[in-house]
Amino acid sequence: MIKRELKANLKSFIIWLFVLVAMFLLVYLIYPYIITDDSMKEIDEMMKVFPPEVLKAFNMDVTSITTAYGWFKTEGFMFVLLIIGIYSSFLGGSILLKEENDKTIEYLNSLPIRRSSIITNKIIVGVFYVILIVLLLGIFNFISLKISGDLDSKQFILLSITPVLIGLPLFGINLFISTLLNKSKKTIGISLGLVFIFYVISVLSEISENVGFLKYFSIYTLADTRNVISNIEINPIMVIISLLITVGFIFLSYVKYNKKELV
Amino acid sequence: MSDVVIELKHLKKYYGKSRGIEDVSLKINKGEIYGFIGPNGAGKSTTIRTIMGLINKTSGNIFINGKELEFDDIDVKRRIGYLPSEVNLYGDMSVKELLDYHESFYKENLTKRKNELVKLFKIDLNKKIDDLSLGNLKKVGIVLALMHSPEILILDEPTSGLDPIMQNAFHDLLIKEKEKGTTILYSSHVLSEVSNICDKVGLIKDGKIVKEDTIENIKKDNYTYLKIISKDIENIKKELKLKVYKENNNEVVFFNNLKPNELLSKLSKYNIESLLIEEVSLEDLFINYYK
Numbered sequence: 001m002i003k004r005e006l007k008a009n010l011k012s013f014i015i016w017l018f019v020l021v022a023m024f025l026l027v028y029l030i031y032p033y034i035i036t037d038d039s040m041k042e043i044d045e046m047m048k049v050f051p052p053e054v055l056k057a058f059n060m061d062v063t064s065i066t067t068a069y070g071w072f073k074t075e076g077f078m079f080v081l082l083i084i085g086i087y088s089s090f091l092g093g094s095i096l097l098k099e100e101n102d103k104t105i106e107y108l109n110s111l112p113i114r115r116s117s118i119i120t121n122k123i124i125v126g127v128f129y130v131i132l133i134v135l136l137l138g139i140f141n142f143i144s145l146k147i148s149g150d151l152d153s154k155q156f157i158l159l160s161i162t163p164v165l166i167g168l169p170l171f172g173i174n175l176f177i178s179t180l181l182n183k184s185k186k187t188i189g190i191s192l193g194l195v196f197i198f199y200v201i202s203v204l205s206e207i208s209e210n211v212g213f214l215k216y217f218s219i220y221t222l223a224d225t226r227n228v229i230s231n232i233e234i235n236p237i238m239v240i241i242s243l244l245i246t247v248g249f250i251f252l253s254y255v256k257y258n259k260k261e262l263v
Numbered sequence: 264m265s266d267v268v269i270e271l272k273h274l275k276k277y278y279g280k281s282r283g284i285e286d287v288s289l290k291i292n293k294g295e296i297y298g299f300i301g302p303n304g305a306g307k308s309t310t311i312r313t314i315m316g317l318i319n320k321t322s323g324n325i326f327i328n329g330k331e332l333e334f335d336d337i338d339v340k341r342r343i344g345y346l347p348s349e350v351n352l353y354g355d356m357s358v359k360e361l362l363d364y365h366e367s368f369y370k371e372n373l374t375k376r377k378n379e380l381v382k383l384f385k386i387d388l389n390k391k392i393d394d395l396s397l398g399n400l401k402k403v404g405i406v407l408a409l410m411h412s413p414e415i416l417i418l419d420e421p422t423s424g425l426d427p428i429m430q431n432a433f434h435d436l437l438i439k440e441k442e443k444g445t446t447i448l449y450s451s452h453v454l455s456e457v458s459n460i461c462d463k464v465g466l467i468k469d470g471k472i473v474k475e476d477t478i479e480n481i482k483k484d485n486y487t488y489l490k491i492i493s494k495d496i497e498n499i500k501k502e503l504k505l506k507v508y509k510e511n512n513n514e515v516v517f518f519n520n521l522k523p524n525e526l527l528s529k530l531s532k533y534n535i536e537s538l539l540i541e542e543v544s545l546e547d548l549f550i551n552y553y554k
Binding site: 001004007008102103104105106107109110111112113114115116258259261262263 | 312315316317318319334335337338340341343345347349350351352353354355364365367368369407
């Protein structure tokens, strides 16, 4: 069944990976033309217009966007986190529910396979693809940035791992939500909405200290990119919390799916 | 040791407040074909999906080979072949890939049986599931249900979408299965379709089994069409108290189950222009139970 699941989800994986790679490739190709000495001054001027809180939200206070790697660490990485977040959410929301939406569950259920095995196989494939997309994107960016010159390898590697910390919990949360829903296309909206809400909460919590507490309500806090960029380390607490959330929601998904009405 | 293979006892399923099935009890013996007949919405598919564990029963019991069916019992599933009323399969796979995938879930080697069935139903293995017509998809569904030589077959409207030649081939196959000792639950909304192959028929209406009998016994109820043309027709209607099948001015067709002598003595009081008695088709017999 794993082989079948890998194949069934390969197409969307390739599309998402392609979107990410194409986007970064485009930026890397045009970056040398945008960043000249003249434009750098203009960018510096422009940056002064933004309040420091906004710069902080995009990590622009701890890094400069005058190099491709600098851009990657700020805006670029924001896209990585967002798109990998969306991919993981979609995958979690659809990998099980797709069988019900396509009504193939009636066939799958008639086979001599336990529901818990169905869900286990799907989780293995989902987690594999979330990690694989992060890994392949990391390798691609590493090679591209290496070619363009300046790169702090350790910082880059640690930074590139962080999307896993948000991808896995988002996969788990959406998987659980999908076990609560019956045959519906709603999950796309829920998955996308959830990612944006988490993301906006995280940005808001960075911008204003008054609402700093909001960070406890966003999965994106787990990526903790500021800390990774500044201190070149991943906070083990973030890893533990990320795994706990993932495992917790996966556990709930098993419980719920085993009682679910599948038609 | 009883040879009852499938037994349902007061099976009930409610979706929230709306009824799925109210009270379904039936017994199917080993090697028997049981026709599960009822109009759309009567609860046939709900009953079947409850047996298959897709949905959870509200109350009642399901016994397979005398043992109460537990949730997600894959040993039982291994012994069941299931054909849903709407066959939905993985559209991106070819027929061959799907049959191989199916085989991968069973310990035994199913290749021989698979090839026999593919040949019998003239299935094109290289076609993509998405490109199959409804009838061909149904045929693939039949192969999937039978491929692992199950002891129990659960078939939900199996012939919808099949042409008459394939329907016959399918019925012949079921008779062979029955001879091998396979127990078959065959659901359909057309009684005449199953009357030739079923040993027993259960009629389900509004979520309840309203009648269960052999085809012979159902026919034994001796319903006939009774067509009468008479100016006294209103009085005759009151006298006979029979269900009216059709009426047009002075002409009425009744569903009649009165004994001939009783009928004649009742009618003798009236002036009758024309009287015709005909055998009722199984279809109409069926409709008679449901209206």
